[in-house]
Amino acid sequence: MIVGMPKTSARLLAMLSLLQARRDWPGALLADRLEISPRTVRRDVDRLRELGYPIATIKGPDGGYRLGAGTELPPLLFDDEQAVALTVALQVAAGSGGGIGDAAGRALNTVRQVMPTRLRHRIDTVRVTSVARPAPEVDGAVLVEVSTAVRRQEVLRFDYGEGVRRAEPHHVVTRYGRWYLVAWDLDKDDWRTFRIDRMTPRTPTGPRFTPRAVPGGDVAAFVTARFQGSDTGWQCRGEVILDKPAARVAEFAGDAIVEALGPDRCRMLVGSWSWPAMAATLGRFEAEIEVVGPPELRDAFAQLAHRFARTAGVIVGR
Amino acid sequence: MIVGMPKTSARLLAMLSLLQARRDWPGALLADRLEISPRTVRRDVDRLRELGYPIATIKGPDGGYRLGAGTELPPLLFDDEQAVALTVALQVAAGSGGGIGDAAGRALNTVRQVMPTRLRHRIDTVRVTSVARPAPEVDGAVLVEVSTAVRRQEVLRFDYGEGVRRAEPHHVVTRYGRWYLVAWDLDKDDWRTFRIDRMTPRTPTGPRFTPRAVPGGDVAAFVTARFQGSDTGWQCRGEVILDKPAARVAEFAGDAIVEALGPDRCRMLVGSWSWPAMAATLGRFEAEIEVVGPPELRDAFAQLAHRFARTAGVIVGR
């Protein structure tokens, strides 16, 4: 068995692989990943350049390296990390059931067969059970159709609930096992997120559109905001005063805005998708609540008071 | 300008393309072509093999080297569904960041390379953004070590928090982005779930063990139950009946267990850190709530009813 192995060559391959997988790599990060000094990173980059790979460099803050596109790369192979990631990802996907889950399982098997024995062995070692909230399955075909429209920047027409919608599809997003399309709703003239499992795309797609900037610039943030509440997308916004230190409240307040009014008192601006939901959520703080507004929130509290009273078997009057 | 350039690396790359270009290469020819000694050819071949390239060797007269399938041919017989599933799974994994995320991204690239053009296009179409709760990253290496122990049925010793633990590892489970090991804790003589991101396995592993049956027989169920239970997370567990379809409830139920009792009725097992919090959380469902138990939960509803009534400015009596 040969002991000596040019760590250098392997590293160069690895570096290519890394550079390929992500857009920008700060030198320090590369150094960290490859477990070499930054100095050597520079040297390696040089070497790759000398071998003909177009590696662009970005200087200054937020700098880094970037592999130019359209390069003919040497046949890269799976390294151990990739094999593990692949297995894990596919097993988790397979666990999600449905058409995609099935396909993921089969895909894993397919990849497995073309792997060198060593990696195959490694793959077989990793066995993961995935526990997930039961989520509606997504039809792979729909996913592809929607993605295609996103890519082609073509207006999408689709059945959704009762009616037909028209929207400019911008991003496909997954969140906790559910799939959404972030799109500009042409009927409502506003950003919307649609559940992909409830969409039935119609063909043909409409004309091309010019993409708009997603509010905030970051899709992930946008979607999170949509769901967690911040002033971006909530339909209901309310203001309350809680008899509890601001710090204690802020801890569990999510994206709400908390402002201290005194040592044991704070003001809070919350967002939610419905008034009762907001009221209920505020009930978790175990503090006296004073509604500043709007009246709908007060009504919601009244409503919940009655409901909870019924649940508890007590009587509520006016 | 850097003068030194690892001739070795360049040569390996060159050799790779030579091997790709022609079917068989006698060692002597390679030596000649690359201007190195036959001895070094042999070494280089070894190196490439060590990097994972399947290089076959033909001995005897007319012998030589040949680059095996998997690199030269596109023998990955994915069907469309598999390709989509693969892409989706890897993109989602890639979004999770960290070492595994990177590796997933690279793996996607690698697979992509050996795909027929048509599938490659299909792959390129699917672009997914994954939004996840910020979860601690798992070290792929640890994951493999733990999985290996599971597979080999070897007692695992690992640092966990302050001390060292010994356990019989049974299953690796992922749940909402977090990774757990379900194991029989040899010190506590009981089943435990350990957060894999907090584990540091020690080598060597201990003796082999005979697997026990996971309580309930189903790991997924066991883990889910664990999280309802007191020892791992929630201190309060309650049971209620909601006047709402199970499907609609499950959608927002987080990790609670929902069971349909009829078209518009379901039973729900919930966990929370306090009774009022549980009651409040249940209030978000906009459905009538009937407490099955325990009494503390009923009391919490009463308490909240009063509080909400005060907030809303209505009166509650018994």
Place this chain on the structure above:
DNA sequence: CGAGTAGAGGCCACATCCTGGCCACTACCG
């Protein structure tokens, strides 16, 4: 079945190269 061919790989001595560290410099961002 035996001879010849071609790869496998251990060992050695020598030269090369690679590496990390240090540092002064420069490009870019805000």
Place this chain on the structure above:
DNA sequence: CGGTAGTGGCCAGGATGTGGCCTCTACTCG
């Protein structure tokens, strides 16, 4: 203008690669 981040020269020490040599082994062909 200051901070960040890439650039590249230089150095010393040590890891690595290299050719040569030799013995084995596997396979083919006569």
